[in-house]
Amino acid sequence: MLFQKMGAKGGASGLTGLAADKALAGVPRLLDDLERLSEDTDSADIVFILGREEERVFAHKVILMARCKSFQMAKRGEICRIPGCSVSPAVPGTPTPIRLPQAPVETFKQFLLYVYTGKILLQDNGVFEMLALAQELGVEELRKACEDHVTSTLSVPTACAFLAAAMDIQKRTPGGEAAAGFVERCISYIGENASHCVKTNSFLSLPKEAVIKLISSDYLCIEEEDVWRAVLNWAKNQAGVTQPTAHWTEEEKVRVCQHLNHVINYVRLLLIDSRVFAEEVEPTGAVPMELSLERYRHAALPNKYQDSSGEQRLKPRMSPHLFPGTQIIGHDKSHYQRILNAWLGHPRQSWRLIYRASSHGYSASAFHRHCDGVSPTFVIILVSVPY
Numbered sequence: 001m002l003f004q005k006m007g008a009k010g011g012a013s014g015l016t017g018l019a020a021d022k023a024l025a026g027v028p029r030l031l032d033d034l035e036r037l038s039e040d041t042d043s044a045d046i047v048f049i050l051g052r053e054e055e056r057v058f059a060h061k062v063i064l065m066a067r068c069k070s071f072q073m074a075k076r077g078e079i080c081r082i083p084g085c086s087v088s089p090a091v092p093g094t095p096t097p098i099r100l101p102q103a104p105v106e107t108f109k110q111f112l113l114y115v116y117t118g119k120i121l122l123q124d125n126g127v128f129e130m131l132a133l134a135q136e137l138g139v140e141e142l143r144k145a146c147e148d149h150v151t152s153t154l155s156v157p158t159a160c161a162f163l164a165a166a167m168d169i170q171k172r173t174p175g176g177e178a179a180a181g182f183v184e185r186c187i188s189y190i191g192e193n194a195s196h197c198v199k200t201n202s203f204l205s206l207p208k209e210a211v212i213k214l215i216s217s218d219y220l221c222i223e224e225e226d227v228w229r230a231v232l233n234w235a236k237n238q239a240g241v242t243q244p245t246a247h248w249t250e251e252e253k254v255r256v257c258q259h260l261n262h263v264i265n266y267v268r269l270l271l272i273d274s275r276v277f278a279e280e281v282e283p284t285g286a287v288p289m290e291l292s293l294e295r296y297r298h299a300a301l302p303n304k305y306q307d308s309s310g311e312q313r314l315k316p317r318m319s320p321h322l323f324p325g326t327q328i329i330g331h332d333k334s335h336y337q338r339i340l341n342a343w344l345g346h347p348r349q350s351w352r353l354i355y356r357a358s359s360h361g362y363s364a365s366a367f368h369r370h371c372d373g374v375s376p377t378f379v380i381i382l383v384s385v386p387y
Contacts, residue, residue, distance in 0.1 A: 031117045037063075038116040046079075047095040048112075050103045057105075058095060059112060067115045069138025083136050084173075102173050104129050114142055122149045124158060128169040128179050135178035143178065150182055159190045160202035164210045183213070188338070191219035198222070198230035204237040208263060215266045219338070220317050224271040227317075228281060231267055235259040235286075245283050253285055260286040270295060271316060323351045327358075328382045340378055351378065 037043070037060065044058035061079070064071040070082045079087045079096055090096040100108070107129040114120045120142065122130065127146050134143035150162060163186035166179040190197045197203055206214070211234055214220065215227055222230075239255035241248065248256070264286050272281060277295065281287060322337040323329060329336040341349050354377070355370040371377060 034116045049099045050105045055105050128165045132169050132173040156196045194222040225276045257286045
C-alpha cells in the first residue's frame, strides 16, 4: 500500500510537470513577438534621444510602465521620472521625445531589449553602465543581476578594471550612486590581494584618480616600499618609459614625474626605509621639496613630530583581515568588516573568532558554552532569503 501511494504521488507529480510545460509552451513565441515589437517604430509612442550624437531609439510607453519604476512613479502630467532626462512636447501623432544625453547608446539598446524580453548578456566592460541604467529607470531585477555579475567575476585580473569602471560611472551618470558600493568593494578586494593586483595590466592602466583612491586606503595590504614601487611602475607605464631610473633621459624623467605629480602625496613616504628612499625614491626627482624636508624633520625629531598632515603618512596601513577566520564577510564581502568596526567606533579593531556554528554546533547550548562571559562581541548571521 505504501508503495502504491508513493507511485500515485509520482504519477500526479509527472502530470503536474507536463501540464506546467504545456502552460508555458507559448512563452518562447511571446518573447520573439516582444522582441519584434521592440524594433517596431511605427507603433512606438516614445523616442529616446541618446548621447551627443542624439541617436533615436523607439519604445512603447505601456511596456515601460509595466517594467520600469521610473515610468510607474510618474505623476499626473509627467511621462517619467528618469534622473537627468528632459522630455519635450510631442507633435500630435509622433512619439514623445525623451533626451538622455549621458546614456551610452549600445548599452541602452541592450537595456531596452531586456525590458521587453528579459534577455541580457552582461559583459565586464559594460556592466556598470547597465547597472546605472537599471538604477535610473528602476528595473530592480536587472540591477541585482549586474551586482551578482560583478561579485561572481571579481578577481585579481579584473578588480582594478572594475574599480576604474565603477568610479567612472559614479562620476558621470545620474544613476552612478549605484556603483558607489562597488568602489569600496573593489578597494577592499584589491587591498586584500594587493601584492598580486598591483602587478596586473589593469592596475597599470588605471586613471590617476583611481590610483589615488586606491593608495589612500588604509587597507592596502603591502609594505609601503611596495606601494611606492607599484606607483612608480604605474607612472612609467603611463609615460611609456621602460628603462630603470638610472637610465632615464631628462625628457623621460619629466614625463614620469608629471604622472607622479599629486599621486606621490598619498604614498606614506615617512614609512619607507631610509635606504630604499635614498636608492629608489629620491633619484626619480618626483619627491617635492616639502616632502623631503618632512622626512628630515621626522628623522631628527621623531618623538616631537606633530604635523597634522604627517600623521596620516606615519600611520601604517591595516590588514583587511579584521575578522580573521570569517566565512561570511571575507573575500569580496570584506568591506563589511570595516563597516562593523565603524559602528563600534574603532576602525582599527581586530577580532578573534570564538564560535562558528558549522564547527562548534548549531544548538543554543553550544553557542552559550563558547560565548557567555565574553565581551564585546559581534554576532554575524547569514540568512538565505527566498526570491
